[in-house]
Amino acid sequence: MFTYYLNLGMHSLSRNVVITGLMIMLIAVGVAGSITTYALLNVLSANPLPSRSQQLFVPQIDNRGPNRITTGGEPDPELAFRDVIALRANDEATGRAAIYPIYLASIPADITIQPFAAKGYAVSADFFRMFLVPFQYGGAWSRADDDDGSNAVVIGRDLNQKLFRGENSVGRELPLEGHVYRIAGVMEQWNPLPRFYAAADVQGFDLAPQIFLPFQRAIDLKIPTAGSTYCALNYQGRGWDDLVRSECTWISYWVELSDAAAVRRYAAFLSAYAEEQNANGRFSWPAYTRLRDLEQWLKYLKIVPSEARISFFVALGLLLVCTVNTIGLLLARFMRRGPDIGIRRALGASRGAIYRQYLVEAAVIGLAGGLLGALLTVSFIGNLNLVFEEKIARTVHSDAGTMALAICLAVVVAIIAAAYPVWRASRIQPAWQLKAG
Amino acid sequence: MNIPVRPILSALTRHKAGVFLIALQVALTLAIVANAVFVIGQRVIYISRPTGIDEANIVVVDNRWVGALTSVQAQAKTAADLAMLRQLPGVVDAYADYSFPGAGPWATLWAISLDANQKSPTSYSEAYFADEHALATYGVRLVAGRNFQADEVTPGSQLEQSTAGPIIITQDLAGKLFPAESSLGKAVYVGGVARTIVGVISDMQVPAVGTRTFAYRSVLSPIRWADAGGDQYIVRAKPGQAEQLRIRLSTALYNVSRLRVIDAVDGVQSFHALRSKAYSRDRGLVILLTTASIILLLATAGGIIGITVFWVDERRRQIGLRRALGAKRSDILAHILTENFFIILLGISVGSLLAFAVNIALMHFLEMTRLPTVYIALGSALLLTLGQCAALSPARRAARMSPMEATRAAI
Numbered sequence: 001m002f003t004y005y006l007n008l009g010m011h012s013l014s015r016n017v018v019i020t021g022l023m024i025m026l027i028a029v030g031v032a033g034s035i036t037t038y039a040l041l042n043v044l045s046a047n048p049l050p051s052r053s054q055q056l057f058v059p060q061i062d063n064r065g066p067n068r069i070t071t072g073g074e075p076d077p078e079l080a081f082r083d084v085i086a087l088r089a090n091d092e093a094t095g096r097a098a099i100y101p102i103y104l105a106s107i108p109a110d111i112t113i114q115p116f117a118a119k120g121y122a123v124s125a126d127f128f129r130m131f132l133v134p135f136q137y138g139g140a141w142s143r144a145d146d147d148d149g150s151n152a153v154v155i156g157r158d159l160n161q162k163l164f165r166g167e168n169s170v171g172r173e174l175p176l177e178g179h180v181y182r183i184a185g186v187m188e189q190w191n192p193l194p195r196f197y198a199a200a201d202v203q204g205f206d207l208a209p210q211i212f213l214p215f216q217r218a219i220d221l222k223i224p225t226a227g228s229t230y231c232a233l234n235y236q237g238r239g240w241d242d243l244v245r246s247e248c249t250w251i252s253y254w255v256e257l258s259d260a261a262a263v264r265r266y267a268a269f270l271s272a273y274a275e276e277q278n279a280n281g282r283f284s285w286p287a288y289t290r291l292r293d294l295e296q297w298l299k300y301l302k303i304v305p306s307e308a309r310i311s312f313f314v315a316l317g318l319l320l321v322c323t324v325n326t327i328g329l330l331l332a333r334f335m336r337r338g339p340d341i342g343i344r345r346a347l348g349a350s351r352g353a354i355y356r357q358y359l360v361e362a363a364v365i366g367l368a369g370g371l372l373g374a375l376l377t378v379s380f381i382g383n384l385n386l387v388f389e390e391k392i393a394r395t396v397h398s399d400a401g402t403m404a405l406a407i408c409l410a411v412v413v414a415i416i417a418a419a420y421p422v423w424r425a426s427r428i429q430p431a432w433q434l435k436a437g
Numbered sequence: 438m439n440i441p442v443r444p445i446l447s448a449l450t451r452h453k454a455g456v457f458l459i460a461l462q463v464a465l466t467l468a469i470v471a472n473a474v475f476v477i478g479q480r481v482i483y484i485s486r487p488t489g490i491d492e493a494n495i496v497v498v499d500n501r502w503v504g505a506l507t508s509v510q511a512q513a514k515t516a517a518d519l520a521m522l523r524q525l526p527g528v529v530d531a532y533a534d535y536s537f538p539g540a541g542p543w544a545t546l547w548a549i550s551l552d553a554n555q556k557s558p559t560s561y562s563e564a565y566f567a568d569e570h571a572l573a574t575y576g577v578r579l580v581a582g583r584n585f586q587a588d589e590v591t592p593g594s595q596l597e598q599s600t601a602g603p604i605i606i607t608q609d610l611a612g613k614l615f616p617a618e619s620s621l622g623k624a625v626y627v628g629g630v631a632r633t634i635v636g637v638i639s640d641m642q643v644p645a646v647g648t649r650t651f652a653y654r655s656v657l658s659p660i661r662w663a664d665a666g667g668d669q670y671i672v673r674a675k676p677g678q679a680e681q682l683r684i685r686l687s688t689a690l691y692n693v694s695r696l697r698v699i700d701a702v703d704g705v706q707s708f709h710a711l712r713s714k715a716y717s718r719d720r721g722l723v724i725l726l727t728t729a730s731i732i733l734l735l736a737t738a739g740g741i742i743g744i745t746v747f748w749v750d751e752r753r754r755q756i757g758l759r760r761a762l763g764a765k766r767s768d769i770l771a772h773i774l775t776e777n778f779f780i781i782l783l784g785i786s787v788g789s790l791l792a793f794a795v796n797i798a799l800m801h802f803l804e805m806t807r808l809p810t811v812y813i814a815l816g817s818a819l820l821l822t823l824g825q826c827a828a829l830s831p832a833r834r835a836a837r838m839s840p841m842e843a844t845r846a847a848i
Contacts, residue, residue: 019743022739022743026736026739029732033729103501103666105501105502105503105504105667105697105698106503107503107504107696115503115695115696115697115698116698117501117503117698117700177503177504177505178504178505179505221505224595224596224666228543233546233547233548233558233628234548234628234629235628236600236628236629236630238596238597238598239596239597240596243596305718306802307718307721307722307725309802310476310722310799310802311722311725313798314469314473314725314726314729315729317465317468317469317729317733318469318729318732318733318736320465321462321465321466321469321733321736321737322736324458324461324462324465324740325462325736325737325739325740327458328455328458328459328462328740328743328744329740329743329744331454331455331458331744331747332455332743332744332746332747332748333747335747335751336747336750336751386721386724387721387722387724387725388717388718388721389717389718389721390717420454424454
């Protein structure tokens with residue numbers, strides 16, 4: 001029976017090509033727009049490290065008081081160097097990572113390779129373990145290396161490809177800004193986007209970072225941050241020494257806390273620390289601190305561009321209008337066939353049979369819309385760079401999953417749209433239709 | 438022609454589902470399109486705001502030094518580069534800075550006060566660190582006062598820069614600080630330090646693209662910028678020679694010193710390219726909303742045509758009967774079009790409320806103001822016209838029906 005309905009459906013589609021084509025196209029466009037923007041929103045708002053949500057925390061300390069102007073009543077997202085030093089000394093946290101973006105130039109020993117500049121971060125050893133950085137060769141430097149002025153460096157897969165043709169380069173040397181470093185590890189391709197781990201660089205939906213230096217080593221060499229520095233508007237300091245003593249914030253700081261009790265203890269420590277700063281005259285306002293976990297941190301940073309949300313809502317609006325449109329067109333289509341239905345009912349077809357026949361017809365339209373919609377989705381995703389920045393567009397890919405989703409959504413939309421028209425069709429009175437005929 | 442409104446309206450109550458569907462579609466379309474056009478208008482104005490500089494002829498080099506330079510070495514190497522650039526055929530002038538107008542990589546926020554102990558500043562602004570060549574490089578006009586003199590300009594970098602010395606401000610900032618009098622020679626306070634205004638220039642945009650409320654309140658501070666990391670060279674070409682210059686700059690600079698990195702892809706860019714990149718998100722949104730609006734309007738038109746065709750078919754016999762009883766073709770045409778008019782009117786009245794609701798929701802996400810009623814009025818007029826056009830072809834088909842239809846069977 002189903003194949004019979006299918007045949008009937010296919011036949012009736014070919015009877016009214018323009019209206020059918022319109023319905024199919026509208027469903028396709030609505031579905032493709034929704035799926036594309038949904039995929040984009042999904043990528044942009046995804047938690048890059050879901051398994052670490054419960055362990056990673058960002059402490060924030062208000063070191064500006066009433067002079068806060070930029071961060072909407074919240075403490076700065078980053079810390080001043082002096083606070084980083086103080087927090088690193090606390091060993092309540094099982095992992096502690098100070099992070100700031102760097103941008104370094106190098107003249108490779110191999111003269112066939114052009115001088116180049118690469119972006120990366122100065123980080124503590126714990127960084128790699130806390131953020132689950134995968135290694136191709138070697139590994140992170142040790143915690144001891146953090147403080148002994150080690151010349152270790154971790155490089156990215158791309159840089160290793162460029163300098164050492166992808167070979168195991170652990171132990172080899174890398175000159176950077178006039179100093180020679182020894183390669184401790186080569187990362188696998190690692191580029192969680194957005195750069196939630198470094199607030200100074202959070203808009204960097206960019207190429208994978210390639211150079212990681214020990215935090216203390218970078219500080220000793222006075223390597224300046226390649227990200228933003230937030231100073232008080234009346235900041236008059238000059239030079240590196242003033243900067244590291246100042247209230248300017250420029251370092252991201254993360255801690256790893258193993259359980260709820262540790263979180264409570266750390267939060268208490270944090271407020272006590274701020275109170276202490278109040279007592280010793282550094283702050284002249286009540287202690288104000290925050291301890292956000294990874295999930296809350298992502299929300300707080302608002303890293304999803306508002307354009308992505310807007311386009312998702314516009315696409316949903318489009319899908320809604322297309323659905324209403326399809327209801328109207330299907331209604332017109334089914335009611336026009338009132339006489340057919342009357343005859344079928346008079347010849348013994350049950351209401352259920354009419355239901356099934358027309359639902360199958362709607363599903364066929366939905367399927368056609370879905371197939372076209374899947375193709376459109378691929379083309380939309382491929383051309384996202386026309387609407388969104390290249391670095392954002394690059395993060396979204398179409399795969400079998402998105403295509404299947406597009407087809408399913410189209411069939412569901414068509415069946416929902418058909419519900420009322422089909423109900424109307426099944427209410428048609430056989431006798432009345434025959435008489436009118 | 439006398440249009441019988443009452444029978445048309447009572448006839449509509451017999452087609453509740455169809456009327457409801459068209460009206461709903463019109464309402465949704467109006468709500469989305471009115472807001473979309475509003476956002477598009479705002480973004481287009483935003484994208485097309487001028488920087489106030491000689492945009493067409495400016496080329497920017499992102500130069501990065503290799504090796505840990507001292508600040509003295511960085512000053513010497515930057516000075517050598519600038520001397521070469523200013524000698525280069527086709528170059529009007531050049532200077533080094535940490536950023537540039539309207540699309541810069543960085544911005545330095547300054548709070549400017551008229552009094553040293555003022556609680557909240559008179560105006561915010563963003564700073565340029567400029568030498569005596571900056572005005573000629575940007576091609577901005579000196580409205581009053583003078584340019585910096587070479588001996589006023591002190592060496593500076595990201596970490597070390599003088600916070601004293603004279604400043605040059607834009608007309609917009611001068612108007613904000615001293616609305617009634619000339620600002621020349623007056624002292625203002627930046628971070629508690631008194632700075633004397635020696636010059637006023639034509640309006641020039643601040644570095645950060647996202648700045649809206651003080652976009653033209655730039656300040657020039659006399660710093661000879663040379664950072665040990667590297668800097669932006671802003672180079673102004675003679676009219677029409679920017680593109681040739683852009684291609685040659687990298688080689689010319691490498692000939693001065695090879696110990697540098699200028700990215701092969703985006704190390705040297707025309708100001709136009711940089712600006713276009715800075716506004717890419719806004720431009721993208723404009724493209725997206727325009728496309729979605731057009732699709733919505735087409736979809737709505739298609740829906741109206743589909744349902745009107747169905748109604749005309751359904752009422753063939755009634756139309757034939759009216760014709761047989763003396764109704765003219767124009768009466769039939771008027772009937773269908775009037776019917777359409779009232780349905781769209783219903784949609785518009787619901788849609789106007791919906792449009793305000795969407796606007797309130799949008800204000801949550803975008804920097805948006807209240808939707809002016811004119812957009813709803815324009816959208817309504819557009820949808821009424823669209824509705825009439827969509828209904829025209831089925832209406833004419835109805836009008837052409839012969840009175841004989843009344844006697845024919847329905848099938």
